Amino acid sequence: MLLFHHPISAPSRFVRLLLDEYGETPELQEEHPWARRPEFMQLNPAGTLPVLIGDAGVAIVGAFAISEYLDETRGPMMRDRRLMPGSSLERAEVRRLIDWFLAKTEADVTRALARERVFKLQMSPAEGGGAPDSAVLRAARSNIRQHMRYLGWLAQSRNWLAGDAFTCADLAAGAAVSVLDYLGEIDWASEPAAREWYSRVKSRPSFRGLLTDRVRRLPPASHYADLDF
């Protein structure tokens, strides 16, 4: 399998985590979606990440489609380590949380911070590169608190985010949080339950690859790869 991804893209990280949990070791190809490379746009006209070239050489586009595809094709072999619960209502809750962390948190917070602080370092001036826009940073940062509070509430009320068992929802949240944590944007002291949950998530073997990611000219926050903070 071949995964088109970017190291500072939460939906890409979610799929890398999923693949590792399912025991798959895809080839990783870093893609700069802002460059709108013609071969990539043919695979995904939306020009978004991630895109997985799966078993049959066919492109599977987007975190939602990929996670359902992997659950359908690999889930049953996982038995009690399956990342989607057995009942339809519990599955609906997992999907709600994937949508929360990879669509809502992404739109309110993660996408803007990744673009302003990372992508703009990698873009040419013609592509929109340059200094971060401080108004955009301010707006995104003012949204982080609400998202961290909700994460804290979930972590406090449940064993894992969607209930008793570890699921895809924990990976989706972990992917988003890991991007923000790389950038040093999270005030962990104010959300101890979220901190304890994240410490458990990032200790999973599937997280190892993410914790060694490095962006040129932008080292991670000092505690980023520290499993006990």
Place this chain on the structure above:
Amino acid sequence: MLLFHHPISAPSRFVRLLLDEYGETPELQEEHPWARRPEFMQLNPAGTLPVLIGDAGVAIVGAFAISEYLDETRGPMMRDRRLMPGSSLERAEVRRLIDWFLAKTEADVTRALARERVFKLQMSPAEGGGAPDSAVLRAARSNIRQHMRYLGWLAQSRNWLAGDAFTCADLAAGAAVSVLDYLGEIDWASEPAAREWYSRVKSRPSFRGLLTDRVRRLPPASHYADLDF
């Protein structure tokens, strides 16, 4: 079942179409998400539509979670009229298109036009009501052409949008297009294949409810409910 929806919300319309195709007649409750009604925010902290109160009285949140839930619980009884294909790769393509029409088209076009032209009529001044912002309208309208061109390309290349069979992807696209068509925002003359596809989609019995929707002070485009345009 009880569906919290808004008549000019594409994801809400998608779920109304799905429920009708599955033979379900839910009670409909119009919700104004901008009002952030406390009881509604408790059902869905994201404050977004649609939310379905399903079989067990439990809230199922968001178009993605609801469509998978309905396929899991009702799909098998639909036999060859099932709205999701049988193979995992074909299902991935349906999910890519749902994401295109209900996330990308929504973010690029539909959400802004619905907000500026409809929601602002229903909002109080304190909620942000008032005249549409012409810069926002202009940006959304300049994106429509690309989205209609892609729809036209799909309609020309395939029998239905995801392939040979009618699927959820046609309902997702139909929901988005029907909102834009209500508002008279679509230049049908320039996309004949999309027009022919939409004429087939809106002739389905499940579309009847949508075609009789009316927003106070904003009648639909004259051809809106005309099955042959």
